[in-house]
Amino acid sequence: MTRIFDAPDQFAATALDGFCRLYPDHVQRVNGGALRSAETRQQKVALVIGGGSGHYPAFLGFVGPGLADASVAGDVFASPSTQAVARIGRLAHRGMGVVLGFGNYAGDVLNFGAAAERLRAEGIDARILAVTDDVASADASEQEKRRGVAGDVVVFKVAGAAAERGDAMDEVMRLAAHANRRTASFGVAFSGCTLPGAREPLFTVPKGRIGVGLGIHGEPGVDEVDAMSASELAALLVDKLLPEAPAGWNRRACAILNGLGSTKYEELFVLWTHVEDRLKAAGITLVRPEAGELVTSLDMAGCSLTLGFLDDELEPLWLAPCDTPFLRRGAALASRAAAVVGNDPDPAPAVPPASDASRRSAACILALLRDTAALLVESEEELGRIDAFAGDGDHGQGMRRGSAAALEAAEAAASAGAGARTLLGTAADAWADRAGGTSGAIWGLLLRGWSDKLSDDEAVSDAMVAAGVREAVDRVMRLGRARPGDKTLVDALVPFADTLAGGIEAGRPLAEAWKQAAEAATRAAEATAPMTPRLGRARPLASRSVGHPDAGAVSLAMIARRLAERLPDAAR
Amino acid sequence: MTRIFDAPDQFAATALDGFCRLYPDHVQRVNGGALRSAETRQQKVALVIGGGSGHYPAFLGFVGPGLADASVAGDVFASPSTQAVARIGRLAHRGMGVVLGFGNYAGDVLNFGAAAERLRAEGIDARILAVTDDVASADASEQEKRRGVAGDVVVFKVAGAAAERGDAMDEVMRLAAHANRRTASFGVAFSGCTLPGAREPLFTVPKGRIGVGLGIHGEPGVDEVDAMSASELAALLVDKLLPEAPAGWNRRACAILNGLGSTKYEELFVLWTHVEDRLKAAGITLVRPEAGELVTSLDMAGCSLTLGFLDDELEPLWLAPCDTPFLRRGAALASRAAAVVGNDPDPAPAVPPASDASRRSAACILALLRDTAALLVESEEELGRIDAFAGDGDHGQGMRRGSAAALEAAEAAASAGAGARTLLGTAADAWADRAGGTSGAIWGLLLRGWSDKLSDDEAVSDAMVAAGVREAVDRVMRLGRARPGDKTLVDALVPFADTLAGGIEAGRPLAEAWKQAAEAATRAAEATAPMTPRLGRARPLASRSVGHPDAGAVSLAMIARRLAERLPDAAR
Incomplete structure (x- = not known):
């Protein structure tokens, strides 16, 4: 359960503050989120990602050269407001439009969507990118209804790398949508998380059982099975994802074995040996897999496996350098400090004359x-x-x-x-x-x-x-x-x-x-x-x-x- | 509790295997541990760190250029064997001697000490470096009796950076001992961890209470107090450590706010705001602080604060570049692949003739x-x-x-x-x-x-x-x-x-x-x-x-x- 807080309703805002203080080389704090502190060149598509808090390193931990330009942080498990998304999108804009990336949840769909409309009304080419990787939440025939879980990282990495190399908006969006279609995740839950100040976890899993098909906001699984060994769990996860592979796939995949909070590194490493064995037995070549905590759900116990079915377009984008508080690849990207934006409240809108x-x-x-x-x-x-x-x-x-x-x-x-x-x-x-x-x-x-x-x-x-x-x-x-x-x-x-x-x-x-x-x-x-x-x-x-x-x-x-x-x- | 395992007694070895598979650019697996996969120049003091498993990223996650040359991984919360430490020390040796670094626990003292004797008997200048940062475990007058907790990271970082820049053995050991004397940690526990296969946690903390002065192997705290707000907790941690500051200190400090497993990032960020405020109010300048999971204890809930009281010698070593699976600083250090050591079992010792x-x-x-x-x-x-x-x-x-x-x-x-x-x-x-x-x-x-x-x-x-x-x-x-x-x-x-x-x-x-x-x-x-x-x-x-x-x-x-x-x- 969440133990460290002052006023529970200040938890997310204070966490944002602490994060920004800890990573001044990567981010500067702005109202409702964080912006790269490294200067970003003009004429680059901006990638702004976000969602509720409680998922660190998603989303703040992925801001930096090669990945996101900014992140918007809502309350715990709650979407940021339309205004916050629009504000940070406006700040991140460098003349070539803004991609607003988020996991596919009702509140985020609404707020990022409405923010995109506001930005477009201001003449900014704003697009929305809803990640839909969770196979437990809808059938493959309705991929657009699926939730976004750890696959966020694959899709945002692809979009961020495409934007960094200078791709134009339509191309960034095409590649991001392509990555999203080829990314699938499936997870299990061992126990629920407890919100700051709450007395009870959002759900519980009976002793000796596992929730299957978890969400990352305290939703219980869609099914429940008996607890199993690491090798059986690996089989469950891998076998659920492989049918999602697209036709004609070259059998090269990136993977994320994601811990949700209390499922720790050594457990993930143990599980990884079996996941890798099973994927290799299926003739799959793994490309720079990750195991660790990438999209958490406070201190929930559980894990998920994400596969990104790569191709010649996606693989270099997955591997491209990036330098963020949480994910770093390749040589550091040269950067100098950006202008400080400051934390002034939004100015009151002008009131036009009226009859x-x-x-x-x-x-x-x-x-x-x-x-x-x-x-x-x-x-x-x-x-x-x-x-x-x-x-x-x-x-x-x-x-x-x-x-x-x-x-x-x-x-x-x-x-x-x-x-x-x-x-x-x-x-x-x-x-x-x-x-x-x-x-x-x-x-x-x-x-x-x-x-x-x-x-x-x-x-x-x-x-x-x-x-x-x-x-x-x-x-x-x-x-x-x-x-x-x-x-x-x-x-x-x-x-x-x-x-x-x-x-x-x-x-x-x-x-x-x-x-x-x-x-x-x-x-x-x-x-x-x-x-x-x-x-x-x-x-x-x-x-x-x-x-x-x-x-x-x-x-x-x-x-x-x-x-x-x-x-x-x-x-x- | 630990949920993902096969045979519990294979947990640590399998985790080591999974880790090495995930980070081939950083490490190669050897029996009982991991060795840098990047080539290391000859005539460099080697730093080999280790201890029981269950503390990831300690110790495996800190192997790489600028930090450790190798790591030895024991069973969960159990020291690696003398033979394993000696074997990996021998493999890491590059002609200038080997520093064997560990936290000050009985089993580690014995095994790393005995391994150092074996290596010296073979003509290798092997020294032991026992980190003693936990202020709860002994008075300042008996610092050599203190346990090693998250301060390991400060001391190993200093030693690793000194070795990387080419300092000779005596100088590396002098700086490491200097860093150890100026590093202090104090922590709290909210709940105990459960070993793989065990049914009960190693200890429990009553509801509404906090164990104070935690260990990282399931030892309960030395005292118990009522639960408190984040700002009160920050005061507790900071105020316990500041009296440890050495005379004449320049008031520049590095800091690690360490989560033990289930105490999550956002909680640490919230706590950090108060820790930073309190340290700044005391006139202290913070140098590249870290907040996150650096030395865990499986899924134990709790956190610790470490302060490193810097000076002109230590500060550049704390800030020096490094490139490890978990900690990365500055530009990537150029490297090419080292020769593969392989996993052959140790050869049977020769039997000399006898009467x-x-x-x-x-x-x-x-x-x-x-x-x-x-x-x-x-x-x-x-x-x-x-x-x-x-x-x-x-x-x-x-x-x-x-x-x-x-x-x-x-x-x-x-x-x-x-x-x-x-x-x-x-x-x-x-x-x-x-x-x-x-x-x-x-x-x-x-x-x-x-x-x-x-x-x-x-x-x-x-x-x-x-x-x-x-x-x-x-x-x-x-x-x-x-x-x-x-x-x-x-x-x-x-x-x-x-x-x-x-x-x-x-x-x-x-x-x-x-x-x-x-x-x-x-x-x-x-x-x-x-x-x-x-x-x-x-x-x-x-x-x-x-x-x-x-x-x-x-x-x-x-x-x-x-x-x-x-x-x-x-x-x-």
Whole structure:
């Protein structure tokens, strides 16, 4: 279990601080992450990698010449915010675009995706690179649904080396996608990890048993088997991965035998002898394999094997020099110190001029945000309880924090004379940035999408509300990759939006359409209590609860109902 | 706990194998350890480091240009054998002598010390370097009694860098001793580790408590306190070490914040922020600090802080380039592949010619060795039970294995026509090499010392027996650094030797003198049941048992009694 911390909610930020102090030759600390401290030439594609904390050396330990240009560090096992990803992407940009690399988890998909949209809106060619190597989390026919585990290292190494040698964006992305398609991982768990300040591990494995098909965020395995010897374990891991080899493969592979935290070096070395024997017996030539802790899960006990099925393009990139705090290959790459970026907070966004009519609408939106924030203070505990069946139990906390931040930003924007579009957009970004995690990212997208259909010149019309809610749904589904029926907030959002927009388009008054929409959302949220277990975080936005509603859908319906009470006043 | 293994007794050897397969650019495997795979120039002092396995990256992970020339790996938490240390020292030797570096534990002191004697006898200038950095294990006034923990890395780094730049033996040893005097460590334990195949951890720490002053072999702390925050823990560690600073120190320090296995990177980074703040507040400038796993104890949870109080001599050596599997500094050091040494077993020693009289004496010694081996098969379980009160419970196993190996070697020597001196010396080396651990080393020294007073030309006289037992005592006490009263085998050996030699010198028949000596040894062994607790393995050869006799003293007395029964026949 995690034993060394001060305030648990400061754990990840303090760890980032300590890391940056220890490796000043490699990184400089910036808000929310770390940037190379060595100067990087202009006209190079930048690789920014990241995800939740608790996986060191992933991701901070891989920043440096030949690998990543920067890393974004979220809270423990929680995605960094959209704003943090965008900020660090902007800082790392050297004129040829930014690749945003992450493991394929709901929160990361949302936040890195939304950050890429923000950067593109600023004229930066930003692309997302979701690593999907965990064979336990989906079939080979649905590789895009697989989680990212230790294969991150293979894919990022390839992308980083391609960027370092000067490849253009399309080529870096082609090679990275190629590496991702040819990288597969499979792992086992012996015991779960314990979050800082928590009293119990996220899961346990019965004595004498092994969880098979582990995740790296405390998800239990997809199956359980009896404990076995090192040679049997090697066979289990290797035999699960070899069928993933692509046709026409030259039988040269890189490999990572990854320890998750408490499974130690000597154990990995023992296991490696059998892994190597078995791979060699299959006629495979190993290229610079690694055994050690590369993607951990706090102090979880367990390990995973990753194979990268190389070819003539990938092999030199895997072998190329790099110089990072954790991984170093070949001769040191010449470097001199980069300019110091500093840790100034992001400047407040400029408030564009707005018409009086739009400012009056902004005041209505502000009132609705105030109601929302008040509701989420009252409901924090209840939402946490609902979420605890399915996940970390932090949904109530995140919603409270996000709505409070949105309200604060909206109040500042209103004071600065913002119109409706700017006020809601500002609130959206603040929600996403301060709430963190998946729900923060979704609410940021939802409100940002909605705000994009409003205007700073005109009052908010019912038609704008209808167009906004449709845009919001579209954005959440596109970036969040969730569909109705996935037992997520989308299950409530879609009927809400359809009913609201449909009602408006049918000529019903906004307050009435909203009330009906809130009722539809409530019915849909209640229907999200899933009756069959689902796999960890494998499917974006999916919930693990059985027989309990999805907390995200519940909170959306709850907010919709509260605002339905206010709307007859606000619309006046 | 350790989960990945096949046969537990093969764990360390298989781990060594896996390590060497993974790092062919750094090391080549030799029997019992690893040698640099990069060519090393002639006329360089060689640094050979080692100790028990289970501490990776100590010691194998520190082999390479700029650091160690080779590493010897014993069983889990057990010293490598004298023969293995000598073998690898011989292979690493490049004409300027060999430094044998290890942490200050009983078994290592014995085996590395005995190996140094063997190498010196072959004309190699071999020196021993025992690291003594753990402030919890003895007062500053008795620094030579302290254990070696993560400070190993500081001392070996200094010695390795001095050797690499071409310093001569005396200068390398002077700098290493200087670094050792200025290096201090202190640690805490949160939970114990579990040996491969064991069902229970070596110790436990109650919930909400912390063991203070940990060891790295499953020794519990010397004290216990309530769990505390990261900043309080930093204060505890720093404040314990600062009083160790030497007078006139320039306030520049290197530091290692070391995780023991399950205490993970992010926790160490969090702790580091406070350690650094506190050291800086004390006006200390940090020079290239390290935080991570440098000297582990399987999956034990806990951490230690090491400070190296630098000066103008030590600082450049700490910072000098090195290129090892675990630690890499500065530009890569140019290297080409060394010749492959191969893994052939050590050749059987040549048997010098012997007189018939000496061969008849050899036959008597062989009969005594056969009795000893038979006795130790019968007594394995009993000795294990006695040892379990104080230590690992492996004393019976080690004695059985050692005496069996000694008998086998003696039989081969007898077949080859060996005289008494060669036969007993051969048996001694086989015992030390195959038993492993502390008792193996002691029995190797004891019998080797005894054999050195015998002859291959003459029959064994009573005078030779007396001189031999005195030489045996002398060698065990000198290399083992134990004194009577330390509650070790020496407590039984000294009265045995005094009674035996005294009786012979007083003209009593050998069988009678031996019988009285066996009785004296038995009384002394019974008196070794210590009444006060003693500190872990801090004092060489010390026992942790309270109210139980020392297993080493008991087994010595047991053997003496059994041979007393045989001697009237053998002497005929």
